[in-house]
Amino acid sequence: MAYAFDFGAIVPHWELLLDGAILTTELTVVGAVVGVGLGIMGAWARASRTPVVSQIVGVYVELIRNTPFLVQLFFIFFGLPALGLKLTEFQAAVLAMIVNLGAYSTEIVRAGIQAVPHGQLEAAQSLAMNRLQIFRYVIILPALQKIWPALSSQIVIVMLGSSVCSQIAAEELTFGANYIQALNFRAFEVYFIVTGIYLVMSILLRMVLKVLGNYLFERRRHV
Protein backbone atom coordinates (compact mmCIF):
# COMPACT_ATOMS: atom_id res chain seq x y z
CA MET A 1 0.00 0.00 0.00
CA ALA A 2 1.21 3.48 -0.78
CA TYR A 3 2.50 5.69 1.98
CA ALA A 4 -0.23 7.96 3.36
CA PHE A 5 1.10 11.43 3.92
CA ASP A 6 0.05 13.04 7.15
CA PHE A 7 1.48 16.51 7.61
CA GLY A 8 -1.03 16.98 10.37
CA ALA A 9 1.10 14.70 12.51
CA ILE A 10 3.74 17.45 12.70
CA VAL A 11 1.40 20.14 13.93
CA PRO A 12 1.36 19.19 17.60
CA HIS A 13 5.16 19.54 17.63
CA TRP A 14 5.36 22.92 15.95
CA GLU A 15 6.93 24.46 19.03
CA LEU A 16 9.92 22.14 18.78
CA LEU A 17 10.55 23.38 15.29
CA LEU A 18 10.08 26.99 16.27
CA ASP A 19 12.48 26.66 19.19
CA GLY A 20 14.93 24.87 16.92
CA ALA A 21 14.74 27.60 14.29
CA ILE A 22 15.29 30.21 16.98
CA LEU A 23 18.35 28.41 18.28
CA THR A 24 19.70 28.01 14.75
CA THR A 25 19.22 31.73 14.30
CA GLU A 26 21.03 32.48 17.53
CA LEU A 27 23.90 30.20 16.61
CA THR A 28 24.12 31.84 13.21
CA VAL A 29 24.01 35.42 14.47
CA VAL A 30 26.64 34.92 17.15
CA GLY A 31 28.72 32.67 14.93
CA ALA A 32 28.61 35.10 12.02
CA VAL A 33 29.34 38.26 13.97
CA VAL A 34 32.19 36.82 16.02
CA GLY A 35 33.40 34.59 13.20
CA VAL A 36 33.68 37.45 10.71
CA GLY A 37 35.33 39.57 13.39
CA LEU A 38 37.81 36.77 13.90
CA GLY A 39 38.30 36.58 10.15
CA ILE A 40 39.09 40.29 9.95
CA MET A 41 41.63 39.96 12.73
CA GLY A 42 42.98 36.83 11.09
CA ALA A 43 43.40 38.63 7.78
CA TRP A 44 45.18 41.46 9.58
CA ALA A 45 47.46 39.00 11.39
CA ARG A 46 48.11 37.10 8.16
CA ALA A 47 49.57 40.32 6.76
CA SER A 48 51.74 40.76 9.83
CA ARG A 49 55.39 41.55 9.38
CA THR A 50 56.20 39.05 12.12
CA PRO A 51 56.44 35.76 10.22
CA VAL A 52 55.46 33.65 13.25
CA VAL A 53 52.16 35.45 13.64
CA SER A 54 51.31 35.06 10.00
CA GLN A 55 52.33 31.39 10.05
CA ILE A 56 50.24 30.58 13.11
CA VAL A 57 47.19 32.03 11.42
CA GLY A 58 48.08 30.14 8.26
CA VAL A 59 48.17 26.85 10.16
CA TYR A 60 44.83 27.63 11.81
CA VAL A 61 43.22 28.39 8.47
CA GLU A 62 44.53 25.26 6.77
CA LEU A 63 43.68 23.07 9.74
CA ILE A 64 40.07 24.17 9.74
CA ARG A 65 39.60 24.22 5.99
CA ASN A 66 40.94 20.71 5.59
CA THR A 67 38.98 18.90 8.28
CA PRO A 68 35.25 18.17 8.58
CA PHE A 69 33.09 20.51 10.57
CA LEU A 70 31.56 17.57 12.42
CA VAL A 71 34.96 16.47 13.66
CA GLN A 72 35.79 20.02 14.74
CA LEU A 73 32.53 20.10 16.65
CA PHE A 74 33.16 16.72 18.31
CA PHE A 75 36.66 17.77 19.21
CA ILE A 76 35.38 20.89 20.95
CA PHE A 77 32.48 19.17 22.70
CA PHE A 78 33.89 15.75 23.52
CA GLY A 79 37.63 16.38 23.26
CA LEU A 80 38.22 19.61 25.12
CA PRO A 81 36.81 18.40 28.46
CA ALA A 82 39.96 16.29 28.62
CA LEU A 83 41.78 19.59 28.95
CA GLY A 84 39.33 20.71 31.59
CA LEU A 85 37.25 22.84 29.24
CA LYS A 86 33.70 21.65 29.54
CA LEU A 87 31.17 23.48 27.38
CA THR A 88 27.43 23.26 27.11
CA GLU A 89 25.98 22.05 23.81
CA PHE A 90 25.17 25.60 22.79
CA GLN A 91 28.59 26.93 23.74
CA ALA A 92 30.35 24.13 21.88
CA ALA A 93 28.16 24.59 18.82
CA VAL A 94 28.69 28.33 18.69
CA LEU A 95 32.41 28.03 19.30
CA ALA A 96 32.73 25.48 16.51
CA MET A 97 30.88 27.81 14.15
CA ILE A 98 33.04 30.77 15.13
CA VAL A 99 36.25 28.84 14.68
CA ASN A 100 35.07 27.44 11.37
CA LEU A 101 33.80 30.70 9.91
CA GLY A 102 36.84 32.52 11.32
CA ALA A 103 39.13 30.40 9.19
CA TYR A 104 37.13 30.69 5.99
CA SER A 105 36.53 34.40 6.40
CA THR A 106 40.22 34.99 7.11
CA GLU A 107 40.94 33.78 3.62
CA ILE A 108 38.01 35.60 2.07
CA VAL A 109 38.84 38.92 3.75
CA ARG A 110 42.47 38.46 2.84
CA ALA A 111 41.52 38.20 -0.81
CA GLY A 112 39.58 41.44 -0.44
CA ILE A 113 42.56 43.17 1.12
CA GLN A 114 44.79 42.01 -1.68
CA ALA A 115 42.36 43.48 -4.18
CA VAL A 116 42.81 46.98 -2.75
CA PRO A 117 45.19 48.75 -5.13
CA HIS A 118 48.68 48.99 -3.68
CA GLY A 119 48.85 52.66 -4.59
CA GLN A 120 46.20 53.46 -2.01
CA LEU A 121 48.33 51.90 0.69
CA GLU A 122 51.30 53.91 -0.42
CA ALA A 123 49.26 57.09 -0.52
CA ALA A 124 48.11 56.39 3.03
CA GLN A 125 51.69 55.66 4.09
CA SER A 126 52.88 58.88 2.54
CA LEU A 127 50.26 60.66 4.64
CA ALA A 128 52.05 59.33 7.74
CA MET A 129 49.32 56.88 8.72
CA ASN A 130 50.51 53.85 10.66
CA ARG A 131 49.62 50.28 9.75
CA LEU A 132 46.57 50.05 11.95
CA GLN A 133 45.22 53.40 10.75
CA ILE A 134 45.70 52.34 7.16
CA PHE A 135 43.91 49.06 7.79
CA ARG A 136 41.05 50.71 9.60
CA TYR A 137 40.43 53.78 7.48
CA VAL A 138 41.73 52.90 4.04
CA ILE A 139 41.67 49.17 3.51
CA ILE A 140 39.00 47.33 5.39
CA LEU A 141 35.84 48.91 4.01
CA PRO A 142 36.71 48.63 0.29
CA ALA A 143 38.11 45.15 1.00
CA LEU A 144 34.88 43.99 2.66
CA GLN A 145 32.84 45.55 -0.10
CA LYS A 146 34.71 43.52 -2.71
CA ILE A 147 34.21 40.20 -0.95
CA TRP A 148 30.79 40.80 0.59
CA PRO A 149 28.99 38.37 -1.74
CA ALA A 150 31.53 35.62 -1.02
CA LEU A 151 31.39 36.32 2.69
CA SER A 152 27.60 36.27 2.63
CA SER A 153 27.62 32.86 0.95
CA GLN A 154 30.02 31.54 3.53
CA ILE A 155 27.77 32.76 6.34
CA VAL A 156 24.82 30.96 4.75
CA ILE A 157 26.94 27.81 4.46
CA VAL A 158 27.77 28.06 8.13
CA MET A 159 24.11 28.50 9.05
CA LEU A 160 23.19 25.37 7.09
CA GLY A 161 26.19 23.59 8.56
CA SER A 162 24.85 24.27 12.02
CA SER A 163 22.43 21.38 11.43
CA VAL A 164 25.37 19.15 12.27
CA CYS A 165 25.21 20.51 15.82
CA SER A 166 22.20 18.25 16.39
CA GLN A 167 24.83 15.55 16.76
CA ILE A 168 25.90 16.92 20.11
CA ALA A 169 22.27 17.48 21.07
CA ALA A 170 22.33 21.22 20.60
CA GLU A 171 18.61 21.76 20.25
CA GLU A 172 18.62 23.55 16.93
CA LEU A 173 16.27 23.00 14.01
CA THR A 174 17.59 19.66 12.80
CA PHE A 175 17.64 18.38 16.35
CA GLY A 176 13.96 19.31 16.61
CA ALA A 177 13.22 17.47 13.39
CA ASN A 178 15.06 14.36 14.50
CA TYR A 179 13.20 14.44 17.75
CA ILE A 180 9.78 14.71 16.12
CA GLN A 181 10.68 11.97 13.70
CA ALA A 182 11.60 9.71 16.58
CA LEU A 183 8.26 10.41 18.22
CA ASN A 184 5.95 9.87 15.28
CA PHE A 185 8.06 8.21 12.56
CA ARG A 186 6.85 10.84 10.09
CA ALA A 187 10.29 11.24 8.52
CA PHE A 188 9.13 12.41 5.11
CA GLU A 189 6.79 15.04 6.47
CA VAL A 190 9.09 16.44 9.11
CA TYR A 191 12.19 16.64 6.92
CA PHE A 192 10.13 18.03 4.08
CA ILE A 193 8.95 20.83 6.33
CA VAL A 194 12.38 21.39 7.83
CA THR A 195 13.88 21.61 4.36
CA GLY A 196 11.38 24.35 3.63
CA ILE A 197 12.25 26.15 6.87
CA TYR A 198 15.98 26.05 6.09
CA LEU A 199 15.26 27.33 2.60
CA VAL A 200 13.25 30.23 3.92
CA MET A 201 15.88 30.98 6.56
CA SER A 202 18.63 30.99 3.95
CA ILE A 203 16.72 33.33 1.71
CA LEU A 204 15.98 35.63 4.63
CA LEU A 205 19.60 35.55 5.75
CA ARG A 206 20.80 36.45 2.28
CA MET A 207 18.37 39.33 2.21
CA VAL A 208 19.51 40.56 5.61
CA LEU A 209 23.13 40.36 4.51
CA LYS A 210 22.35 42.24 1.34
CA VAL A 211 20.63 45.01 3.26
CA LEU A 212 23.49 45.10 5.74
CA GLY A 213 25.96 45.33 2.87
CA ASN A 214 24.03 48.16 1.29
CA TYR A 215 24.06 49.94 4.60
CA LEU A 216 27.76 49.37 5.27
CA PHE A 217 28.95 50.35 1.82
CA GLU A 218 26.40 53.00 1.06
CA ARG A 219 27.98 56.29 0.14
CA ARG A 220 27.34 58.01 3.36
CA ARG A 221 29.11 61.27 3.76
CA HIS A 222 30.92 61.40 7.03
CA VAL A 223 30.99 65.18 7.06
Next chain:
Amino acid sequence: MSLVELHAIHKSFGELQVLKGIDLSIDEGQVIALIGKSGSGKSTLLRTINGLEVIDDGAIIVDGKKISDRDADLLGLRLQVGMVFQQFNLFPHYTALENVMLSPQVVKKQSKADARKVAEEMLIKVGLADKMMHYPDQLSGGQQQRVAIARALAMKPKVLLCDEVTSALDPELVNEVLAVVRQLAEEGMTLVMVTHEMRFAREVCDKLVFMHQGRIHETGDPEEVFANPKTPELSSFVGGLA
Protein backbone atom coordinates in the same frame (compact mmCIF):
# COMPACT_ATOMS: atom_id res chain seq x y z
CA MET B 1 71.58 74.01 6.24
CA SER B 2 69.43 72.27 3.67
CA LEU B 3 65.98 71.05 4.49
CA VAL B 4 66.69 67.56 3.17
CA GLU B 5 70.10 66.09 2.54
CA LEU B 6 70.76 62.82 0.82
CA HIS B 7 74.18 61.30 1.29
CA ALA B 8 75.44 58.42 -0.80
CA ILE B 9 72.06 56.76 -1.15
CA HIS B 10 72.28 53.19 -2.40
CA LYS B 11 69.35 51.02 -3.27
CA SER B 12 69.12 47.67 -5.01
CA PHE B 13 66.24 45.43 -5.91
CA GLY B 14 67.82 42.02 -5.68
CA GLU B 15 70.72 42.04 -8.08
CA LEU B 16 69.62 45.22 -9.75
CA GLN B 17 71.40 48.28 -8.44
CA VAL B 18 68.98 51.14 -8.95
CA LEU B 19 70.57 53.94 -6.95
CA LYS B 20 74.35 53.93 -6.94
CA GLY B 21 75.29 56.69 -4.55
CA ILE B 22 73.05 59.72 -4.74
CA ASP B 23 74.01 62.97 -3.08
CA LEU B 24 71.44 65.69 -3.19
CA SER B 25 70.48 68.59 -1.00
CA ILE B 26 67.11 70.22 -1.09
CA ASP B 27 66.94 73.75 0.22
CA GLU B 28 63.92 75.39 1.64
CA GLY B 29 61.79 76.89 -1.11
CA GLN B 30 63.72 75.17 -3.81
CA VAL B 31 61.93 73.62 -6.77
CA ILE B 32 63.84 70.70 -8.18
CA ALA B 33 63.06 68.83 -11.38
CA LEU B 34 64.25 65.24 -11.68
CA ILE B 35 64.59 64.09 -15.24
CA GLY B 36 66.04 61.08 -16.94
CA LYS B 37 65.24 58.05 -19.01
CA SER B 38 62.78 55.41 -17.94
CA GLY B 39 64.41 53.10 -15.44
CA SER B 40 67.09 55.58 -14.43
CA GLY B 41 65.85 55.48 -10.83
CA LYS B 42 63.85 58.72 -10.53
CA SER B 43 60.82 57.20 -8.85
CA THR B 44 62.96 55.07 -6.61
CA LEU B 45 64.89 58.12 -5.47
CA LEU B 46 61.71 60.03 -4.74
CA ARG B 47 60.30 57.09 -2.84
CA THR B 48 63.36 56.82 -0.65
CA ILE B 49 62.92 60.45 0.36
CA ASN B 50 59.45 59.52 1.60
CA GLY B 51 60.54 56.27 3.21
CA LEU B 52 58.48 54.17 0.83
CA GLU B 53 61.69 52.41 -0.14
CA VAL B 54 64.16 51.51 2.55
CA ILE B 55 67.68 52.44 1.55
CA ASP B 56 70.51 49.91 1.67
CA ASP B 57 73.20 52.43 2.42
CA GLY B 58 73.64 56.16 2.84
CA ALA B 59 71.79 58.69 4.92
CA ILE B 60 68.69 60.81 4.69
CA ILE B 61 68.82 63.90 6.87
CA VAL B 62 65.73 66.00 7.32
CA ASP B 63 65.99 69.22 9.25
CA GLY B 64 69.32 68.08 10.64
CA LYS B 65 67.96 64.77 11.87
CA LYS B 66 69.07 61.48 10.43
CA ILE B 67 66.22 59.17 9.52
CA SER B 68 66.50 55.52 10.42
CA ASP B 69 64.17 52.88 9.08
CA ARG B 70 62.36 52.47 12.38
CA ASP B 71 58.61 52.96 12.04
CA ALA B 72 58.56 56.02 14.29
CA ASP B 73 61.26 57.69 12.24
CA LEU B 74 59.49 56.91 9.00
CA LEU B 75 56.24 58.36 10.27
CA GLY B 76 58.13 61.43 11.43
CA LEU B 77 59.74 61.70 8.01
CA ARG B 78 56.40 61.47 6.25
CA LEU B 79 55.00 64.23 8.40
CA GLN B 80 57.61 66.49 6.85
CA VAL B 81 57.63 65.08 3.35
CA GLY B 82 54.41 64.69 1.38
CA MET B 83 54.00 62.85 -1.88
CA VAL B 84 51.74 62.93 -4.89
CA PHE B 85 51.68 59.97 -7.26
CA GLN B 86 51.14 59.44 -10.94
CA GLN B 87 47.99 57.42 -10.25
CA PHE B 88 46.27 59.87 -7.86
CA ASN B 89 45.50 57.06 -5.40
CA LEU B 90 42.48 58.70 -3.82
CA PHE B 91 40.52 56.62 -1.35
CA PRO B 92 37.41 55.62 -3.30
CA HIS B 93 35.04 55.37 -0.34
CA TYR B 94 35.59 58.93 0.78
CA THR B 95 34.53 62.19 -0.80
CA ALA B 96 37.14 64.68 -1.95
CA LEU B 97 36.72 66.56 1.31
CA GLU B 98 36.99 63.39 3.40
CA ASN B 99 40.08 62.31 1.49
CA VAL B 100 41.74 65.56 2.46
CA MET B 101 40.46 65.53 6.05
CA LEU B 102 41.35 61.94 6.88
CA SER B 103 45.02 62.11 7.71
CA PRO B 104 44.94 65.39 9.68
CA GLN B 105 42.22 63.80 11.79
CA VAL B 106 43.66 60.36 12.38
CA VAL B 107 47.36 61.17 12.33
CA LYS B 108 47.48 64.70 13.69
CA LYS B 109 44.40 64.19 15.85
CA GLN B 110 42.87 67.42 14.66
CA SER B 111 39.25 67.96 15.50
CA LYS B 112 36.78 67.40 12.71
CA ALA B 113 36.07 71.12 12.53
CA ASP B 114 39.75 72.03 12.28
CA ALA B 115 40.45 69.32 9.74
CA ARG B 116 37.51 70.45 7.71
CA LYS B 117 38.63 74.03 7.75
CA VAL B 118 42.09 73.14 6.49
CA ALA B 119 40.69 70.70 3.92
CA GLU B 120 38.32 73.29 2.52
CA GLU B 121 41.09 75.81 2.33
CA MET B 122 43.29 73.37 0.41
CA LEU B 123 40.54 72.30 -1.95
CA ILE B 124 39.75 75.93 -2.70
CA LYS B 125 43.42 76.51 -3.34
CA VAL B 126 43.49 73.77 -5.98
CA GLY B 127 40.32 75.13 -7.54
CA LEU B 128 37.86 72.49 -6.38
CA ALA B 129 35.54 74.50 -4.17
CA ASP B 130 32.56 73.06 -6.02
CA LYS B 131 33.69 69.42 -5.96
CA MET B 132 34.25 68.83 -2.28
CA MET B 133 31.33 66.44 -1.89
CA HIS B 134 32.19 64.40 -4.95
CA TYR B 135 33.58 60.92 -4.79
CA PRO B 136 36.77 60.15 -6.72
CA ASP B 137 34.92 58.27 -9.45
CA GLN B 138 32.81 61.36 -10.03
CA LEU B 139 35.88 63.46 -10.79
CA SER B 140 38.06 63.78 -13.87
CA GLY B 141 41.69 62.69 -13.68
CA GLY B 142 42.84 66.27 -13.39
CA GLN B 143 40.41 66.93 -10.59
CA GLN B 144 41.42 63.76 -8.80
CA GLN B 145 45.06 64.72 -9.01
CA ARG B 146 44.28 68.15 -7.59
CA VAL B 147 42.46 66.49 -4.70
CA ALA B 148 45.56 64.36 -4.16
CA ILE B 149 47.68 67.50 -4.03
CA ALA B 150 45.27 69.12 -1.57
CA ARG B 151 45.35 65.95 0.52
CA ALA B 152 49.14 66.04 0.72
CA LEU B 153 49.15 69.76 1.47
CA ALA B 154 46.65 69.45 4.30
CA MET B 155 49.36 67.67 6.29
CA LYS B 156 51.46 70.84 5.96
CA PRO B 157 54.59 69.09 4.73
CA LYS B 158 57.85 70.96 4.40
CA VAL B 159 58.60 69.25 1.11
CA LEU B 160 56.25 67.92 -1.52
CA LEU B 161 57.38 65.15 -3.83
CA CYS B 162 55.62 64.81 -7.15
CA ASP B 163 56.17 61.71 -9.27
CA GLU B 164 55.01 62.38 -12.82
CA VAL B 165 51.79 63.87 -11.57
CA THR B 166 50.54 64.62 -15.06
CA SER B 167 51.62 61.45 -16.87
CA ALA B 168 48.35 59.60 -16.35
CA LEU B 169 46.25 62.51 -17.55
CA ASP B 170 44.63 63.24 -20.87
CA PRO B 171 46.55 66.05 -22.56
CA GLU B 172 43.80 68.59 -22.06
CA LEU B 173 43.88 68.02 -18.29
CA VAL B 174 47.62 68.42 -17.84
CA ASN B 175 47.60 72.18 -17.58
CA GLU B 176 45.12 72.47 -14.74
CA VAL B 177 47.40 70.32 -12.61
CA LEU B 178 50.58 72.06 -13.70
CA ALA B 179 48.97 75.39 -12.87
CA VAL B 180 48.47 74.22 -9.31
CA VAL B 181 52.06 73.04 -9.02
CA ARG B 182 53.26 76.32 -10.47
CA GLN B 183 51.24 78.23 -7.94
CA LEU B 184 52.74 76.16 -5.11
CA ALA B 185 56.21 76.90 -6.42
CA GLU B 186 55.44 80.60 -6.52
CA GLU B 187 54.19 80.48 -2.95
CA GLY B 188 57.56 79.15 -1.88
CA MET B 189 56.72 75.48 -1.38
CA THR B 190 59.71 73.19 -1.52
CA LEU B 191 59.12 70.78 -4.38
CA VAL B 192 60.90 67.85 -5.91
CA MET B 193 59.23 66.69 -9.06
CA VAL B 194 59.88 63.96 -11.54
CA THR B 195 58.58 65.30 -14.81
CA HIS B 196 58.64 64.90 -18.53
CA GLU B 197 57.27 68.41 -19.01
CA MET B 198 60.54 70.02 -19.99
CA ARG B 199 59.11 73.43 -20.71
CA PHE B 200 57.51 73.45 -17.28
CA ALA B 201 60.76 72.34 -15.64
CA ARG B 202 62.55 75.13 -17.39
CA GLU B 203 60.09 77.80 -16.39
CA VAL B 204 59.32 76.79 -12.86
CA CYS B 205 62.28 74.92 -11.41
CA ASP B 206 65.39 76.33 -9.76
CA LYS B 207 67.45 73.25 -10.21
CA LEU B 208 67.52 70.45 -12.68
CA VAL B 209 68.78 66.99 -11.80
CA PHE B 210 69.44 64.61 -14.63
CA MET B 211 69.63 60.99 -13.58
CA HIS B 212 71.30 58.31 -15.61
CA GLN B 213 71.81 54.68 -14.64
CA GLY B 214 71.26 55.26 -10.95
CA ARG B 215 73.47 58.28 -10.61
CA ILE B 216 73.06 62.01 -10.78
CA HIS B 217 74.72 62.54 -14.08
CA GLU B 218 74.37 66.26 -14.41
CA THR B 219 72.78 69.00 -12.41
CA GLY B 220 72.43 72.74 -12.46
CA ASP B 221 70.25 75.67 -13.39
CA PRO B 222 67.60 74.46 -15.84
CA GLU B 223 68.17 77.13 -18.50
CA GLU B 224 71.86 76.56 -18.32
CA VAL B 225 71.69 72.80 -18.38
CA PHE B 226 69.27 72.69 -21.25
CA ALA B 227 71.25 75.21 -23.25
CA ASN B 228 74.65 73.62 -22.64
CA PRO B 229 74.41 69.98 -21.68
CA LYS B 230 77.87 68.94 -20.60
CA THR B 231 77.46 65.22 -21.09
CA PRO B 232 76.53 63.37 -24.26
CA GLU B 233 73.83 61.46 -22.30
CA LEU B 234 71.99 64.63 -21.35
CA SER B 235 72.33 66.16 -24.76
CA SER B 236 70.91 63.05 -26.35
CA PHE B 237 68.14 62.97 -23.74
CA VAL B 238 67.28 66.61 -24.37
CA GLY B 239 67.67 66.13 -28.10
CA GLY B 240 65.41 63.10 -28.04
CA LEU B 241 62.67 65.19 -26.51
CA ALA B 242 62.86 68.07 -28.91
